Amino acid sequence: MILNKEYTHRYTLTAAQCNAQGELAPAQLVQHIIEVATEHADELGVGFERLARDGNLWVLSRIAIEMDRYPRLFEEYALTTWIEGYNRHFSERNFAVTGPGGEVLGYARTIWVAINMESRRPADLSSIEYIRETVSPRECPMAKQGKIRAIDPPQIVHDYRFRVSDIDVNRHVNSARYVELILNQMDLADYDECMLRRFEIEYRREAHYDDTVEVCSAMGPDGLVTAIMLGDEAVCLSRAVMLPR
Amino acid sequence: MILNKEYTHRYTLTAAQCNAQGELAPAQLVQHIIEVATEHADELGVGFERLARDGNLWVLSRIAIEMDRYPRLFEEYALTTWIEGYNRHFSERNFAVTGPGGEVLGYARTIWVAINMESRRPADLSSIEYIRETVSPRECPMAKQGKIRAIDPPQIVHDYRFRVSDIDVNRHVNSARYVELILNQMDLADYDECMLRRFEIEYRREAHYDDTVEVCSAMGPDGLVTAIMLGDEAVCLSRAVMLPR
Numbered sequence: 479m480i481l482n483k484e485y486t487h488r489y490t491l492t493a494a495q496c497n498a499q500g501e502l503a504p505a506q507l508v509q510h511i512i513e514v515a516t517e518h519a520d521e522l523g524v525g526f527e528r529l530a531r532d533g534n535l536w537v538l539s540r541i542a543i544e545m546d547r548y549p550r551l552f553e554e555y556a557l558t559t560w561i562e563g564y565n566r567h568f569s570e571r572n573f574a575v576t577g578p579g580g581e582v583l584g585y586a587r588t589i590w591v592a593i594n595m596e597s598r599r600p601a602d603l604s605s606i607e608y609i610r611e612t613v614s615p616r617e618c619p620m621a622k623q624g625k626i627r628a629i630d631p632p633q634i635v636h637d638y639r640f641r642v643s644d645i646d647v648n649r650h651v652n653s654a655r656y657v658e659l660i661l662n663q664m665d666l667a668d669y670d671e672c673m674l675r676r677f678e679i680e681y682r683r684e685a686h687y688d689d690t691v692e693v694c695s696a697m698g699p700d701g702l703v704t705a706i707m708l709g710d711e712a713v714c715l716s717r718a719v720m721l722p723r
Numbered sequence: 724m725i726l727n728k729e730y731t732h733r734y735t736l737t738a739a740q741c742n743a744q745g746e747l748a749p750a751q752l753v754q755h756i757i758e759v760a761t762e763h764a765d766e767l768g769v770g771f772e773r774l775a776r777d778g779n780l781w782v783l784s785r786i787a788i789e790m791d792r793y794p795r796l797f798e799e800y801a802l803t804t805w806i807e808g809y810n811r812h813f814s815e816r817n818f819a820v821t822g823p824g825g826e827v828l829g830y831a832r833t834i835w836v837a838i839n840m841e842s843r844r845p846a847d848l849s850s851i852e853y854i855r856e857t858v859s860p861r862e863c864p865m866a867k868q869g870k871i872r873a874i875d876p877p878q879i880v881h882d883y884r885f886r887v888s889d890i891d892v893n894r895h896v897n898s899a900r901y902v903e904l905i906l907n908q909m910d911l912a913d914y915d916e917c918m919l920r921r922f923e924i925e926y927r928r929e930a931h932y933d934d935t936v937e938v939c940s941a942m943g944p945d946g947l948v949t950a951i952m953l954g955d956e957a958v959c960l961s962r963a964v965m966l967p968r
Contacts, residue, residue, distance in 0.1 A: 492758050492761070492762075493761060493771070493891075493892055494754055494757045494758045494761065494891075494899075495754075495758075496891070496892050497887075497888075497890065497891070497892070498887070498890040498891065498892065498894055498932070500892050503888065505888060509739055509740075512739045513737050513739045513740075516737070516738060516739065517737075526738070551892060641903075641907035642742075642743070642906060642907050642909065642910070642911050642914060643742075643748065643750060643903035643906065643907055645742065645743040645911060646738075646739075646741070646742070646743065647738055647741045647742070647743065647745050647796060649743055654739075658886075658888035661887060661888065662886035662887050662888055664887065665887070666887050666890060666932045666933075669887060687743070687911045688911075
């Protein structure tokens with residue numbers, strides 16, 4: 479068993495992958511974060527396969543991203559991940575995004591919760607206690623995620639019905655797709671003028687195929703707060719801070 | 724200058740990339756096709772950069788895909804591309820999709836047209852005449868794309884307004900996004916029961932941010948025919964043939 483405390487995945491931003499600003503789209507960054515977390519967990523022997531043996535699975539609970547700038551078209555970049563904290567119920571996993579020559583472009587923090595597949599209740603991870611040894615002292619110089627409170631009434635509301643292309647292998651809505659729906663609450667001109675400096679999302683419950691949600695946003699003192707509502711329940715809550723370019 | 728007649732890009736299907744059926748999503752395959760075509764053209768010195776020097780650019784005009792099966796979760800697969808035909812105005816580029824051990828999973832045909840950036844009229848590619856030498860005799864054992872005629876009146880109609888996440892670096896709607904909108908005309912249960920055996924798309928004109936289109940489908944004798952309409956004009960036309968699994 480390899481117990482590397484850090485794991486790095488290198489990418490090059492191709493034209494087909496970049497957004498209207500010629501940069502890595504934030505939702506694609508979220509997709510990478512999930513991919514790299516999965517790869518490192520697999521390497522440590524605590525991936526989905528290992529948890530499934532005990533009838534458990536990892537659920538992504540929170541992501542916070544803080545970027546100085548996003549990788550640009552044709553640029554090489556990398557995501558490096560490490561575990562900051564770990565206990566019987568959840569793990570805190572951080573990321574550094576670096577550009578050419580190791581320039582730091584930004585950081586991300588994630589929280590993963592292990593649950594039992596059947597009961598959907600918190601799992602007990604004491605059978606993979608050795609994961610504690612892989613906790614790294616490396617610092618993540620961005621603020622931890624704060625509590626997000628939906629703003630009532632919202633100022634921007636769009637309906638969306640989940641279709642085939644939104645569903646992942648677990649038959650839930652893809653985690654990155656929620657990020658797209660949230661960031662689509664702003665206009666193309668907003669992204670031309672500003673960059674997404676900080677983004678936080680808290681996943682509360684799963685949405686499924688054919689569910690119709692209301693994406694509800696309002697500008698608050700700490701940025702644009704969005705709740706994706708399925709009836710009276712929030713599927714996820716987020717906060718986005720934009721900074722002039 | 725390397726003039727390799729074939730170019731191969733290898734992939735592994737990660738959980739984050741696969742669809743509800745645990746397979747490579749057809750729209751993701753289209754994204755790969757565009758990526759691999761771009762990489763090979765760049766290697767041959769006839770990529771977007773070279774064409775831009777003459778004020779021209781490549782526009783993807785048609786794609787046809789025919790699959791025996793799609794790559795599955797965790798499977799290694801590859802796309803190999805070659806040029807079948809080339810003249811002053813357009814090029815025909817084919818693809819083979821292979822799985823572990825070189826098993827052929829399917830094929831694709833594409834047609835790329837060079838246009839002048841300013842006039843939007845067909846470009847003259849005689850300045851890159853040497854590309855003829857890279858035409859490969861390799862056969863592509865799938866039928867060429869036929870003419871697609873929209874069926875009037877349509878049986879399934881959905882409106883869609885293009886948002887920030889749908890726009891690519893050229894400020895047009897992403898070519899793969901149209902494929903998602905078209906395939907979203909069918910239900911999740913359809914894809915559980917059937918696979919997309921053959922898919923053809925003809926791109927007619929560009930849609931832009933904030934355009935609202937009508938996605939109009941009808942079942943015809945040769946499969947599900949879809950037109951994405953922007954007012955009275957078709958943005959693209961497609962035909963999809965499903966086969967029971």
